[in-house]
Amino acid sequence: MLSPIQADSLSILPGIRHGFFTRQGGRSRGLYASLNCGAGSKDDPVAVIENRARVAQHLGSFHDDVQTIYQVHSADVHVVNALAPRESLPKADALVTRTRGLAIGVLTADCAPVLFADPEAGVVACAHAGWRGAIGGVLEATVAAMESQGAERSRIFAALGPAISQKSYEVGPEFVAEFEAASAENKRFFAVPKGKTKPHFDLPAFVMDRLGKLGIHHAERESPCTYENESMFFSFRRSTHRKEPDYGRQISAIVVA
Incomplete structure (x- = not known):
């Protein structure tokens, strides 16, 4: 059973569903146990597809997958209105959509996931904010892309999810x-x-500061440490310190219901 972390501010918004999903509730095994959603990992692809389908179903998506991206630690944002094939994911670090039933998400394993929503405009977004993307302007670019789809900055709610402390x-x-x-x-x-x-x-504090400077007045932090909480989260840095051959990725996703 999936029990994602939820931000109070996003949870009360009409027509919006979201979740910062942990590593619990999936079918992957070993290093990837259990809700590994990283298609780029060396995990069993069948398990990853099933895990992502469980997330999509939990969010009430109209599809059996969550739209993600080929993350490159950039400030690039992609506006999407349909589910793209897994083999042709756009290279970017944030997604924006106003398409109902299309769940969008980012994958992390220490970097900071940020979910955004303007419920009045029906526009949602997700951003992968590692240190390079955060200082490079991925959050600013995400908000600008939301505005291009009809969102207004004063109405945008944002929530920061689990990240390394x-x-x-x-x-x-x-x-x-x-x-x-x-x-x-x-x-x-x-x-x-x-x-x-x-x-x-302090990556989470840096991200929250950038959101504040953007004029996002409804910004919430739900960021337990991914490195320290092994039972809950995958961590690239923890796996590197242990000299493990690979690591899983958790997903943070949002949808206009």
Whole structure:
């Protein structure tokens, strides 16, 4: 049974269904147990297709899959009005739609998923905000694309889902330098924890700050740490530290019902 994390602000919106799905409730096994929705993983493709179909059904989609994208850590956004074949996914890091019954989603395993909705316009969006996409403007591009479809910024609700926490996100000096070069204000998103020698980056706080600067007044954070909560989430960094050969991806999705 699927029990996704839900944002209170999005849950009360009429005609909108969403979920930040965990790794629980699927049919994958081993490293991918159990709701792995990453078609790019080395998991059994049949299991991944079934997992994604379960998510689509849970959201009340008119289709047996969730529309995702070929994520490339960019600021590119794709507006979609029909389910695209798996073999021809657009390269982008955000999706926007106003098509009823078409569930759209992003895949993450430490990066920050953000779901958006303007219920009055019937426009929804999802964004994959890794550090590169976040600093590169993927959130700003997503909101602009929503506006091109009839959304109004003052009506947009946004929710940030599960992502790696600052405690678990150690980075190098070149990483810090890139953020400080973009803005001196970004220094506040880094800290060296007690007993550590390298800085740690607060990705969720950075994303929330960008949403605030965009004028998104209805922004909510539902972001337990993907690295620390192994039973709930896949984590690229955790798998890398363990030298595991691959990792699963959780999905965050939204639909105009």
